[in-house]
Amino acid sequence: MNRISKSFPGVRALKDVDFEVRAGEIHALLGANGAGKSTLMKILSGAYTADEGAITIDGVPATIRSPIDAKRAGVQCVYQEVDTALVPGLTVAENVMLDRLSYGAKSAVVNWGSLKREASSILDKMGVAGLPADKQVGELAISQKQLVLIARALAQQAKYVILDEPTAPLSLEETDRLFRTMRTLKAEGVGLIFISHRLPEVFDICDRITVMRDGERVATAPAAELTPGKVVELMLGKSLEEEFPKLAAEIGDTLFEAAGVHGLGKVHGVDFSIRRGEIVGIVGLVGAGKTELTRLLFAAEPLEKGELRLDGKPLRLSGPSDAIDAGIVLVPEERRTQGVLVGESVKVNLTVPILKRLAPSGWIRGRAETRHAEETVERLGVKTPHVDQAVGYLSGGNQQKVAIGKWLPTDAKLYMFDEPTKGIDIGAKSDIFRLIGRLAQEGKAVLYASSEINEIIGISDRILVLCDGRIVKSFGRGEATEEQILLFASAGKEQGDER
Numbered sequence: 001m002n003r004i005s006k007s008f009p010g011v012r013a014l015k016d017v018d019f020e021v022r023a024g025e026i027h028a029l030l031g032a033n034g035a036g037k038s039t040l041m042k043i044l045s046g047a048y049t050a051d052e053g054a055i056t057i058d059g060v061p062a063t064i065r066s067p068i069d070a071k072r073a074g075v076q077c078v079y080q081e082v083d084t085a086l087v088p089g090l091t092v093a094e095n096v097m098l099d100r101l102s103y104g105a106k107s108a109v110v111n112w113g114s115l116k117r118e119a120s121s122i123l124d125k126m127g128v129a130g131l132p133a134d135k136q137v138g139e140l141a142i143s144q145k146q147l148v149l150i151a152r153a154l155a156q157q158a159k160y161v162i163l164d165e166p167t168a169p170l171s172l173e174e175t176d177r178l179f180r181t182m183r184t185l186k187a188e189g190v191g192l193i194f195i196s197h198r199l200p201e202v203f204d205i206c207d208r209i210t211v212m213r214d215g216e217r218v219a220t221a222p223a224a225e226l227t228p229g230k231v232v233e234l235m236l237g238k239s240l241e242e243e244f245p246k247l248a249a250e251i252g253d254t255l256f257e258a259a260g261v262h263g264l265g266k267v268h269g270v271d272f273s274i275r276r277g278e279i280v281g282i283v284g285l286v287g288a289g290k291t292e293l294t295r296l297l298f299a300a301e302p303l304e305k306g307e308l309r310l311d312g313k314p315l316r317l318s319g320p321s322d323a324i325d326a327g328i329v330l331v332p333e334e335r336r337t338q339g340v341l342v343g344e345s346v347k348v349n350l351t352v353p354i355l356k357r358l359a360p361s362g363w364i365r366g367r368a369e370t371r372h373a374e375e376t377v378e379r380l381g382v383k384t385p386h387v388d389q390a391v392g393y394l395s396g397g398n399q400q401k402v403a404i405g406k407w408l409p410t411d412a413k414l415y416m417f418d419e420p421t422k423g424i425d426i427g428a429k430s431d432i433f434r435l436i437g438r439l440a441q442e443g444k445a446v447l448y449a450s451s452e453i454n455e456i457i458g459i460s461d462r463i464l465v466l467c468d469g470r471i472v473k474s475f476g477r478g479e480a481t482e483e484q485i486l487l488f489a490s491a492g493k494e495q496g497d498e499r
Contacts, residue, residue: 004053006039008393010385013039014215017053021160021191026182028194028202028223031212032235032427034383034395037195040212041162044193045077046070058159071099074159076152078166080396080423081336082145088138093119095137096151122151126181142169142334143286150181160191165423167201171286171451179205197425199228211235236427245430246459247437252276254312255445256328256414258297261306266292268469270306274414274445279436281460282449285489289469290449291333294418297447298330299323310413324353327413331403331420335396339403342392346384347373349391349402354409376405381431397428404435415439416447421455433459453482453489465489 006014014036021027031037042048044055046067055062057073064070070077079085086095094101096119101110120133128147131140137148146169153161163182167175182192182205196202202209203223210220211234219234254273261270266289274280284290295301297308299317308315310326317323320330332338340349350373351358358369373387380401384394391402400420407415417436421429436459440446450456456463463480465473465488473488 001040001044002054002056004040004043004050004055006043006048006051008385012215014043014050017212017215017217019210019217019220021193023058023159023191024186024189025207026186026192026194026205028196028206028209029212030195030197030202030209030231030235032397032425034214034398035212035235035425036215037212038164038395039215041077041164041193041195044070045075045162071156071158074157075162076156076158076160077162078146078149078153078164080165080168082142082149082169083334083337085149086137086145089136091116091134091136092123092131092140092148093133095148096122096133096155098152099156119151119155122154123147125154125184126151126177128177141287143171143174146170147174147178150178154181154185158190160193161185162193162195164195165197166194167196167198168423169286174286175201197421197423197429199231199426202231203228213237232426235425245433245437247434247441249277249279249437249440250443251278251461252443255310256447257307257309259307259309261293261296261308262304263296263306264289264292264301264304266469267296270466270469270471272464272471274447276443276445277440278461279440279446279448279459281456281463282447282466283451283453283456283463283485283489284466285451288451288466288489290451290466291418292469293466294330294332294416294447294449297323297416298328300330324410324412327411328416329407329410329412329414330416331400331407331418333419333422335399335403335422336392340391340399340406342399343390345388346377346382346391346394346402347387350376350387350406353406357409372409376408380405380435395424395428397424397431400424400428400432401435404432412444414445414447416449418449419451420448421450421452429455453485456485457482 001019004014004017017040019040029037043050046064046069049065055064062073093116097115116133123131131144137145146166166178185192194206206223209223209226211218211231213235252275255276257273259271261267270293282290296303299319299322315326336342347369351369358364370387377387382398382401391399420432436446448459457480461477463475464471465485467489
């Protein structure tokens with residue numbers, strides 16, 4: 001990609017960017033939210049058209065005006081937001097072979113047996129076990145859906161594969177399996193572009209690293225010649241003194257209690273409490289039941305058994321609206337499908353929870369709505385050209401700030417976060433950690449659920465380890481190491497520990 005430039009109304013997204021990937025290499029593309037990496041890859045994959053610049057593939061000029069053009073040129077993209085790229089009512093095999101069914105079929109007659117066998121062969125090549133080719137994709141877990149997308153790219157025999165945060169929803173075992181697949185593709189001469197905010201993964205798997213900042217390429221170098229600290233400095237334009245800023249907060253009396261919580265077949269008798277000003281981390285591997293627990297506490301799913309108390313009073317919640325009225329809010333893992341309205345503006349997203357306040361007589365007070373949205377954008381540092389911009393056009397970190405910011409005027413007592421840093425960069429993570437810290441300073445109770453062990457250690461006052469839907473270990477701040485947490489999260493026990 002040579003001298004690629006792209007502008008949107010009010011925003012210069014890319015300026016004269018050069019980027020290359022070689023056959024048989026894994027090349028990391030890194031940058032803070034808004035750096036331009038997603039825009040660059042959307043141009044390569046045909047979702048956007050560049051204003052200026054040229055693309056050559058295998059030395060031949062390429063005209064890419066659509067995703068079909070890109071795929072025919074050998075470029076495949078594995079998207080981070082899996083639900084937008086899959087058809088839930090189709091089977092695994094049909095989704096794996098979807099591109100061929102939709103535009104690459106040589107005949108109008110589909111040999112379903114052959115299609116299923118070919119899809120199964122690709123899944124076997126990836127080392128995926130327990131993923132039947134005839135199962136509907138809508139029934140799969142997020143991690144399984146990600147693997148289906150990767151299999152689809154392999155089905156097209158791509159020359160170049162863009163992997164956009166592919167490990168975000170995966171367990172450690174699934175990530176290892178993905179990396180084995182990536183190394184196999186590399187050995188076969190496939191060029192892979194790896195976008196990730198997990199720097200240890202980048203240095204583990206990548207040959208070269210390109211860093212972007214403010215729409216420009218600032219560095220390209222072999223991974224062996226860089227360090228994580230240097231990459232962070234290149235991404236932010238300054239050194240990051242503290243990756244997980246922990247703000248001091250006074251911890252008060254007990255605010256929220258959960259006793260004997262069961263539900264969804266994934267949560268089995270969970271007991272815990274949270275005090276005012278306290279950040280309690282719930283940590284577990286993929287499938288441990290973290291998401292299910294937060295949804296049960298938010299009444300998005302019904303409790304099978306258990307009791308909830310807020311300020312010492314029993315809670316009877318029949319749905320999320322009851323939870324919100326009681327003072328409990330949730331920032332969910334899947335922000336694009338559950339946390340924000342991607343087709344609506346920043347202003348609408350930030351004011352939906354307080355519409356009654358903005359429309360006391362049934363008519364929304366437009367100036368008050370705009371003023372509130374602009375104040376929240378400034379307070380949270382949301383990068384957007386204006387508050388009327390659709391949230392779907394913002395970067396992942398800015399979308400997450402909107403997902404959090406909409407709850408701030410509700411004056412909730414308990415804030416729950418489920419994988420809040422999924423798919424966002426280091427700079428935005430620090431902003432979100434500080435925001436959560438300020439909530440604790442205001443006397444709010446915070447439940448922080450994540451599979452990112454280093455984040456849990458960095459931000460939590462108390463850590464609860466979840467395994468198979470049960471809390472198996474509790475640590476105070478400073479008591480746990482990553483190795484200890486991983487041991488308990490994977491159903492292990494320390495020698496002499498009978499918990």
